Amino acid sequence: MNDRAGQPAEASDLIDVHELVQAYFDRVPDVTNPAQRVAFGTSGHRGSSLDTAFNETHIAAITQAIVEYRASQGITGPLFIGKDTHGLSRPAETTALGVLVANGVEALVDEFDDWVPTPALSHAIIAYNAAGHDEQSDGIVITPSHNPPRDGGFKYNPPHGGPADSDATGWIANRANEIIEAGSGDVKWAEPSAVATYDYRGAYVDDLVNIIDMDAIAGAGIRIGADPLGGASVNYWQLIAERYHLDGADGRSSLTVVNPLVDPAWGFMTLDWDGKIRMDPSSPNAMASVVAKAGDFDILTGNDADADRHGIVTPDAGLMNPNHFLAVAIQYLYTHRPQWSQDAAIGKTLVSSSMIDRVAASLGRRLWEVPVGFKWFVPGLVDGSVAFGGEESAGASFLRLDGTAWTTDKDGILLALLASEIRAVTGKSPSQLYAELVAQFGDPAYERIDAAATKEQKARLGKLSGDDIAATELAGEQITAKLSHAPGNGAAIGGVKVTTENAWFAARPSGTEDVYKIYAESFLGPDHLKQVQAEAKSIVDAALQG
Template sequence: MNARAGQQAQESDLIDVPALIAAYYALVPDVTNPDQKVAFGTSGHRGSSLDSAFNETHILAITQAIVEYRASQGITGPLFIGKDTHALSRPAETTALEVLEANGVRALVDEFDDFVPTPALSHAIISYNRAGHDDQADGIVITPSHNPPRDGGFKYNPPHGGPADSDATSWIANRANELIANENRDVKAAEPSGVETYDYRGEYVADLATIIDFDAIKKSGIRIGADPLGGASVHYWQLIADTYGIDLTVVNPVVDPAWGFMTLDWDGKIRMDPSSPSAMASVLSHKDDFDILTGNDADADRHGIVTPDGGLMNPNHFLAVAIQYLYTHRPQWSEDAAIGKTLVSSTMIDRVAESLGRRLWEVPVGFKWFVSGLIDGSVAFGGEESAGASFLRRDGTAWTTDKDGIILALLASEIVAVTGKTPSQLYAELTEKFGAPVYERVDAVATKAQKAALGKITGAAITATELAGEPILARLSEAPGNGAAVGGVKVVTDNAWFAARPSGTEDVYKIYAESFRGTEHLRQVQAEAKLIVDAALAG
């Protein structure tokens, strides 16, 4: 923990916004340098213009590659495009529109030149494609999510509305790097003229009644606080309050591309992570002013839930409560609809699923794995340990196929209104029934070669038979739900587990671990996990 974690950002912590934008246009990347080439992670291409990792050159090439990809897939409908509040998002949107215009792609920007949350764009794609048009729409979300203010991000969402799969992103990234290597000679760009618009905010907010019980919230009279953390949902919350007549206060409506109002995250950086107590410190100061208080990150695909009795909830805790509530308060949902979780999410979810008699669908890290299940209704809820989730409408049809921090925040209010208990109180009830797990993620140093080896490791490479005094029951390198490669390994016992995965951005590997036998046992699991993984990599 940085000594200033949780403290107000100072002038010296802030980015120079004009310099950041100037670098976007001035610096030209060298794609022979791995740190400067186009690379799509689980949520698109991210980087900073100051590092020659997110520049006009990149966006010209990526957009041209998307144009060519969608043509190869027969996608001829409109392309929905939206940006968040990061400083690099607007220039990237302008660049993308130049390429889309020159290639004859019908692009739809926000009607009010507003910011567009990731879930609002996913909702727009799904709504268009559900309406029975002869063509299909797709979209681009310009956001690095909760990343620091110096970063930019660029993500492609195909016609299913969710994050593109690795086949699509690999093709797009490879083609973009080819274009850059050829000095973007094959990129078409022209000044946008007469760009069409779409009311993302109005359409999304008007449709929220199909997924959230606002009548119950309004009748209860509960006091709700919503902090957009300076992100894209900033103008959505007031419209939600006005549309549904609920007692909701926008705690901080300020938009500042330097995020000078934020408190510093655990490592001393400004990061809009609504699941981090340090980043949410200023929000937490208001916890006693409301019956429920929530936060979102910069593109509103993540949620943070604050209760007066429990403070900021661990994301795993709220996921478990949300699942318990939804599957007992959505009578129109199919009895066969599964509960989706990533394999590094809490085993508390497994125990809740078993108690509900529901099938658990455990997949690798990345929300893209939930897309097909949410589309066809075979999965009613999909959630990640990093505070990202979405679920079906009340009638059992798809809402979004990307993470939606707004509906998870609103669900917290519905839960309080309907049950008369906070999500923290409901989680305490779950621990009385199923035990109280202790969960943590730590990092271990690894070389690039070790990270590459870990990404390809198989369960058979784990030779240990015990973990922290318990017999090992499973060594997983493929997810139980869909058989997809984990990109690492998960080791399971009766009362604990750990998972190890290489970081995509740093020379470390991540160890996720959980124990139902307390903190001391968790420490033992973590220590042995590193030894087990190191032995497997050495062997």
């Protein structure tokens, strides 16, 4: 933990935005250097122009590869494209538009040149493809999500509206690197002078009545605060307040945009745990200035730069642990959405709290446990077999009131509004409702820690089987399962998960650092959790030694 974690950023913490943008255009990557190659993780290609990892050459090649990929898949409809507030997002959008226009692709930018949250773009794709057009649409979101201001990000969303799967991203990344290695001669580019537009903000905000009980929120007379953390949701929250008359008049609820500032250096943020500026609404340190205002509102929320994550702050508990809010959201939704199918499952990633398992059992609902990555929820959200999908990292989405798909990407605006609906309908804060779950099911202690690992060890961990775990006990309890594939869909988890009656741990290699991540939880208290963590490291280290 950095000594200044949770403290306001100082001038020395801020990036030089001009230098960042200039490096985007000036530096040319060497794709024989692994650090400068196009590489799609769970959320697209990310990097900094200052590291020659996110530059004009990269974005032009990636966009050309996307053009070729969508042609190979028979995707001929419009391509929705939007950007967040990071300093590299606008230049990347300009580059991408030039390539799309030159290739004859109809690209739809925001009608008001506004920033576009990830969920608004997913919503646009789904709405277009549900309207019965002869051709399908897809999209590009330009965002590194909650990453620091120096980073850029570039994501492709196919016609289902959610994150592309590894088959698509692998093909796109490989083709982009081929293009760059060959000198980028295959890239077509034209001045993007005339580009079609789409009202992302209006379409999304108008449709909220079909997924959230906006009347209940408006009539409850509660005080709502929304902090966009300098991100793409800033004008969406303002329009929500206007469209649904959340002005506090005549006993109606009020919605205040707590901080409407947009600054690509994010000089108004407090520093995250490691002393970096990071717009993570689930981090107590990054959210310190927001939490300080908790007493001024009945519900106070935060979103990251592309609004795919949420943070929920209540006056009685401060910032809620994301796992806690997911459990409350599930309990509420599955008892307040009568049109949802009784067969619709509850989706969770396997590193999310097992409090969700207990809630699911009490509701008589099937639990659908998948590997880390929101892309795994996409098929279930599309066909309605999964009504809610959530990740421990504060990302989730769920179905409309009528049980049809809303977004197939994470939606932080939606989950923040759900917190207000819960407060309006139940008269209790989400944290008070979580306390009731604790009284019913127990109080789990949950934490993620990192352990050192070489690249070779990380590669071995990613391929471990449950059979490679020799231990039969964990922290005094019999081991009940050793998993290398997710129970919900049978997909490889890229690591292992070990469970007992009252505890579990999961170990996965980091994609960016020489560490592996240990997620652990115990219903027997914090001391037992520490024992689980210590033994988990020993168990994994023994397996890595072979």
